[in-house]
Amino acid sequence: MAAQVQRMSRLMVKTLRDDPADAETLSHKLLVRAGYVRRNAAGIWSWLPLGKQVLENVTRVVREEMDAIGGQEVLLPALLPKEPYEASGRWEEYGPELFRLKDRKGAEYLLGPTHEEIFTLLVKDQCTSYKDLPVTLYQIQTKYRDEARPRSGILRSREFLMKDSYSFDTTDEGLAESYALHRGAYIKIFQRLGLDHRVVSAVSGAMGGSASEEFLAPAAAGEDTFADCPSCEYAANTEAVTFTAAAAETAEHPAAEEIDTPDTPTIETLAQHLGVPASATLKNLLVKVDGEIVAVGVPGHREVDLGKLSDHLAPAQVELVTAEDFTGRPDLVRGYVGPQGLEKVRYLADPRVAAGTAWITGANKDGVHAKNVVAGRDFTVDEYADVVVVEDGDPCPRCGTGLKLDRAIEIGHIFQLGRKYADAFQLDVLGQNGKPTRVTMGSYGVGVSRAVAALAEQTADEKGLCWPAEIAPADVHVVAAGKxxxxxxxLDVAERLAAAGLRVLVDERPGVSPGVKFTDAELIGVPKILVAGRRSAEGVLELKDRRTGEREELPAAEAIARLSA
Amino acid sequence: MAAQVQRMSRLMVKTLRDDPADAETLSHKLLVRAGYVRRNAAGIWSWLPLGKQVLENVTRVVREEMDAIGGQEVLLPALLPKEPYEASGRWEEYGPELFRLKDRKGAEYLLGPTHEEIFTLLVKDQCTSYKDLPVTLYQIQTKYRDEARPRSGILRSREFLMKDSYSFDTTDEGLAESYALHRGAYIKIFQRLGLDHRVVSAVSGAMGGSASEEFLAPAAAGEDTFADCPSCEYAANTEAVTFTAAAAETAEHPAAEEIDTPDTPTIETLAQHLGVPASATLKNLLVKVDGEIVAVGVPGHREVDLGKLSDHLAPAQVELVTAEDFTGRPDLVRGYVGPQGLEKVRYLADPRVAAGTAWITGANKDGVHAKNVVAGRDFTVDEYADVVVVEDGDPCPRCGTGLKLDRAIEIGHIFQLGRKYADAFQLDVLGQNGKPTRVTMGSYGVGVSRAVAALAEQTADEKGLCWPAEIAPADVHVVAAGKxxxxxxxLDVAERLAAAGLRVLVDERPGVSPGVKFTDAELIGVPKILVAGRRSAEGVLELKDRRTGEREELPAAEAIARLSA
Incomplete structure (x- = not known):
């Protein structure tokens, strides 16, 4: 079957020599400059002909691998009624990230960010018996999230293409199997796409559920940070790294003692005043958890990860305290809080604040701290939880080796949701024992449009885009120098390559200099570039590998044979 | 290449024996009963596995034919900023049909009903010279319209799949050529889909522009009415049928004379009171055109087509008058209006109210009419316009033969837009003469999801759906009776058929009776049904044609050979 020849003279592709003013990441710059995408509004993008072809190639790979694990493709609406999301609680929980709207009759709708509720209702309607399960449904569909800071081009946009799938099983073992099938399919998908990726442990967050893993594509432009153990197999999103509880210390410490420390409301001013490292101090952060004030203690040199804290306390809502929260609370002395005086406040601490450890901390009096304040002796920790920001060199939870932190793009996420949504919608089927059995679910996502950006990030070089063969908009870019x-x-070679089944882009634009054509070819990033240049009269072309830059001269027939091999 | 075998035991398809309570049209009933689609909210539908396959088949045909005329596929956002639609005037013109929403920052957006504005801006950004044109861009994308009365299942929904394309040319001849290419492509598309269709003249409506044609699929469930001439080639949407002006009459009439007609405020009461046909009377409808009262005169037995009237007066807004509009207007006597006394009111009349024709009409006094009121003598028509509802038997505007009216579903629409949007956005390119040249546009749509419904309407029978081969979710439905x-x-035959490249659905559900399987097969509507029944031990199957019901017994090898031929 002959593939199509695309002529540059007819293709709507306008390349730019300069980076767009607002672009920060490589993929954003290059996808715009090479004419793949165009911005319509903040976080809202158009896919131009070359971009649409790349997007379609990624879509095809995702579809084939989903079909291979028995996924059934469906297409659900993007415009969704409020009620199911109200029933699950996510109408509220999503907050401002949800696009909400009303129809002409005033009924409320949302633009779907992900479809757990709707799939649960679908299966409740369609499946009545254990014989109808397991079932895995998927769709490749436009999704909407009103990001606070849409940026990085198509990497974090407000309208994007996603493959979302949902598995339905009657047993935990069945869910584990559906999860494993997806995990395998995702690895195949990203391998076929040519995406360097890591599977890391993740937190389930607002989605709910028990186990989850993320697929991350390491890239400088990534907005996620993950921790990688150089010794063992451990890898996790930093939000999911948990520090094993430290052993209690048994050393004897002198009695706690107050010290005058005027004007030292911060760890920095305190450590400087006393001439001690920040790690010798105990930092106490006050937060409101569903309106109640809670203190969080961590070593002075560490930061509280509000994401981890929120995840730990979910579904309770976590907010920072404001000046008003101190009124009528003489027990809370701003800047000088210490756990030893907080009788009415719940105290959550990092495992590093182990029993027997001694700290310099606030004395709950203005301008006064206390030293030799010992955990378990002078104050009680109500609950231990790892809620600090993970740092490079923190111990691996599995083997203790210092972790290495890296930036990455989240390209996939798989969740064992369990029965959260099935409970919300009473999704039962008739079990083998003749009784109603609650269904257990998994939910799985691939960022299809984001994968295009991730690929661009990982494969581009200083000359431009540089696509893997399966994803490129063409297999060969034939350039006619000009005569x-x-x-x-x-044109002749292009037709023959197409007849051999290759997808060909041919640059035969009249009045465009060879230099511009070569630069454009490198920017557009088709893996093989075939130039009809100075030896064209003899029928000899130059074949160039876009990635390595290797080039060699070949007669037309040989070039065609080589490329179709 | 081996196609896939789909097993009914694993496929999510739940057939229903009863029609859904709210379904009125055949396609609505059958697509729901056969498990192709499921309703999520008014006019908002999910495509289940079988439905998605049919939708994908239609999409593929549309894409192939668009590519064949050189269309370049793109994908623009569905969530669109307000500004371009404000600039074109359509933010207001669309009225409540437009889904509008705000983002977290309060910026206004809409869900795209059609993308003329956005494509115009895209081409303005990408094309700078006549050398970049002509260009035809298309997308197959989810569209949104907040229909006042979403109904008939996927036939008139609020979220739907559409192929929209836009052509850009520098000359009128170029536009005519782009239009002709689309016209040809659409005919091919509907032929391949197996849709009986007519190409009819249409009005351009809110879209603006000069020439347009509709592609209509005749069907009882259709919401459009078209007029077909039995003698000549003329066919048009009834809204586009225009009555040629009648010749002035020269007969002498007696002087106009008032007649007492108490309690006759309607044509019916008047005609009955006087014992004359309604056609002898003149009906005067009062409307408000941009707030100003206008009278519209038509023969008493005809109805005013508000759609045609609005189209004729566009972009002015037309509203019906209310009781309040009569206060302070003693010249307007409700139920007894006559053109002979309406000095301050603009008078628009049907061409049938030709100069010299005499009428019985209101005398502008309560309970009084006048007879022998002659057009051109006793009153002046400010403007003639055909704004009556076309009726069966009205004369063909081309040859005069009585027209025949039929119901149909609009499945495609092609417009020569001209320079309306190019003017709104100053879309110019450098012309061959070195000067800026205003671009001229065409816009073209195929209702992809609606085409599925139209196909179902045209091909289904009392047993169920009955798809054309190219569109069916499978080529063959193999039914295992049960043993x-x-x-x-x-299963063996299914695998062999798939190996031969056929798409196969096999019903091997355990514990389901042969009767249910046969009924389901007819409901699902795959064109060929192959039954492994009572002669299975001998390897003989029954091949049945879904449409004709013809059946014959064949050994497996012969059945496979016949089907793959």
Whole structure:
């Protein structure tokens, strides 16, 4: 079957020499400059002809691998009624990230960010018996999230293409199997896409559920940070790294003692005043958890990860305290809080604040701290939880080796949701024992449009995009330097390559200099570039590998044979 | 390449024996009953596995034919900023049909009903010279319209799949050529889909522009009415049928004379009171055109088509008058209006109210009419316009033969837009003469999801759906009656058919009676049904044509050979 020849003279592709002013990441710059995408509004993008082809190639790979594990493709609406999301609680929980709207009758709708509720209702309607399960349904569909800071081009946009799938099983073992099938399919998908990726432990967050893993594509432009153990197999999103509880210390400490420390409301001013490292101090952060004030203690040199804290306390809502929260609370002395005086406040601490450890901390009096304040002796920790920001060199939870932190793009996420949504919608089927059995679910996502950006990030070089073969908009980019004999040869070779089943882009634009054509070819990033140049009269072309830059001269027939091999 | 075998035991398809309570049209009933679609909210639908396959088949045909005329596929956002639609005037013009929403920052957006504005801006950004044109861009994308009365299942929904394309040319001849290319492509598309269709003249409506044609699929469930001439080639949407002006009459009439007609405020009461046909009377409808009262005169037996009237007066807004509009207007006597006394009111009349024709009409006094009121003598028509509802038997505007009216579903629409949007956005390119040249546009749509409903309407019979081969979710539906030997034969034949490149659905559900399986097969509507029944032990199957019901017994090898031929 002959593939199509695309002519640059007819293709709507306008390349730019300069980076767009607002672009920060490589993929954003290059996808715009090479004419793949165009911005319509903040976080809202158009896919131009070359971009649409790349997006379609990624979509095809995702579809094939989902079909291979028995996924059934469906297409659900993006415009969704409020009620199911109200029933699950996510109408509220999503907060401002949800696009909400009303129809002409005033009924409320949302633009779907993900479809757990709707799939649960669908299966409740369609499946009545254990014989109807397991079932895995998927869709490749436009999703909406009103990001606070849409940026990085198509990497974090407000309208994006996602493959979301949902598995339905009657047993935990069945869910584990559906999860494993997806995990395998995702690895195949990202391998076929040519995406360097890591599977890391993740937190389930607002989605709910028990186990989850993320698929991360390491890239400088990534907005996620993950921790990688150089010794063992451990890898996790930093939000999911948990520090094993430290052993209690048994050393004897002198009695706690107050010390005058005027004007030292911060760890920095305190450590400087006393001439001690920040790690010798105990930092106490006050937060409101569903309105109640809670203190969180961590070593002075560490930061509280509000994401981890929120995840730990979910579904309770966590907010920072404001000046008003101190009124009528003489027990809370701003800047000088210490756990030893907080009788009415719940105290959550990092495992590093182990029993027997001694700290310099606030004395609950203005301008006064206390030293030798010992955990378990002078104050009680109500609950231990790892809620600090993970740092490079923190111990691996599995083997203790210092972790290495890296930036990455989240390209996939798989969740064992369990029965959260099935409970919300009473999704039962008739079990083998004749009784109603509650269904257990998994939910799985691939960022299809984001994968295009991740691929661009990982494969581009200083000259431009550089696509893996399966994803590129063409297999070969034939460039006619300019003269009639060169154009004739280029078109002839292009047709013959297409007849051999290759997807060909041919640059036969009249009045465009060879230099511009070469620069454009490198920017557009088709893996093989075939130039009809100075030896065209002899029928000899130059074949260039876009990635390595290797080039060699070949007669047309040999070039065609080589490329179709 | 081996196609896939789909097993009914694993496919999520739940057939229903009863029509859904709210379904009125055949396609609505059958697509729901056969498990192709499921309703999520008014006019908002999910495509289940079988439905998605049919939708995908239609999409593929549309894409192939668009590519064949050189269309370049893109994908623009559905969530669109307000500004371009404000600039074109359509933010207001669309009225309540537009889904509008705000983002977290309060910026206004809409869900795209059609994308003329956005494509115009895209081309303005990408194309700078006549050398970049002509260009035809298309997308197959989810569209949104907040229909006042979403109904008939996927036939008139609020979220739907559409192929929209836009052509850009520098000359009128170029536009005519782009239009002709689309016209040809659409005919091919509907032929391949197996849709009986007519190309009819249409009005351009809110879209603006000069020439337009609709592609209509005749069907009882259709919401459009078109007029067909039995003698000549003329066919048009009834809204586009225009009555040629009648010749002035020259007969002498007696002087106009008032007649007492108490309690006759309607044509019916008047005609009955006087014992004359309604056609002898003149009906005067009062409307408000941009707030100003206008009278519209038509023969008493005809109805005013508000759609045609609005189209004729566009962009002015037309409203019906209310009781309040009569206060302070003693010249307007409700129920007894006559053009002979309406000095301050603009008078628009049907061409049938030709100069010299005499009428019985209101005398502008309560309970009084006048007879022998002659057009051109006793009153002046400010403007003639055909704004009556076309009726069966009205004369063909081309040859005069009585027209025949039929119901149909609009499945495609092509417009020569001209320079309306190019003017709104100053879309110019550098012309061959070195000067800026205003671009001229065409806009073209195919209702992809609606085409599925239209196909169902045209091809279904009392047993269920009955798809054309290219669109069906499978080529063959293999049914295993039930016994082990039948299931074994069915699965074996299914695999062999798939190996021959056919798409196969096999019903091997255990514990489901043969009767249910046969009924389901007819409901689902795959064109060929192959039954492994009572002669399975001998390897003989029954091949049945879904449409004709013809059946014959064949050995497996012969059945496979016949089907793959």
């Amino acid at each position: 009639a004999v060169q154009i004739e040869l280029a | 082990a030997v039948q299931i074994e034969l069915a």
